[in-house]
Amino acid sequence: MMKKITPDPPETATPSDSLDLGQLSADSQRVVSKRLRNPNHADPVCHVFTILPNVDTETLLCHACETLASLNVLTTDLACKLEGSTRSLALSIQQLAVVGELLVNRALDNVDPQGSGCERSPGAHGS
Template sequence: MFKVTPNPPDTDPATPSETIDSNTSHAPSDRIPSAADIRATPRKLCTMFIVNSELDTESLLAHACESLASANVMTLDLADRTEGTSRNTLLGIAQVIMLGELAVNRALDRIDPPE
């Protein structure tokens, strides 16, 4: 579908345009939020996908390790059916996933050392 976009885009005359020389302050909704504004805004948790806050670290790491292993298998499977630069990209992604899996396994070893 083709969307007509004016070149340059039309500007709304009601909206104040900023120039490089503009030192005037605008309404709070017109300015770019600063880091202080972001920190001041309370974070509202989305409850659609939430990890149980009572889970212990070892369980969380074990699940993370299993998820990374599954992602690695899926990526390698897809790479086997792909050719060219896309295959190289998928193999690179699989390697990054594997490195993450190794890091999680090392963290698990520190929590519960093998005997």
């Protein structure tokens, strides 16, 4: 008789086994209730990333445009690796990113018609 060389892999819990939705809901409700009772209570999520209050509108729009352009590229790359309905979903998200980018670029045109403040996506300026 031969001895088994490799051990059996440990049993892993499925996501539904390890996640107690009732407890998660109760924890979430407790945190939300605490925040609603005391608006001055710091929300830990909103303090992860903070936008300085004195940033001008043009700078905010430039960063929003760059973020949407990145989302456009990421979703296009993702869609190229997918098929069927998941590909269609990724392309729909990509189209929303493009529309958002066009809207932000138009807002930038309204703020700075000369376009001297930031670099914009080639196809979106003046659309």
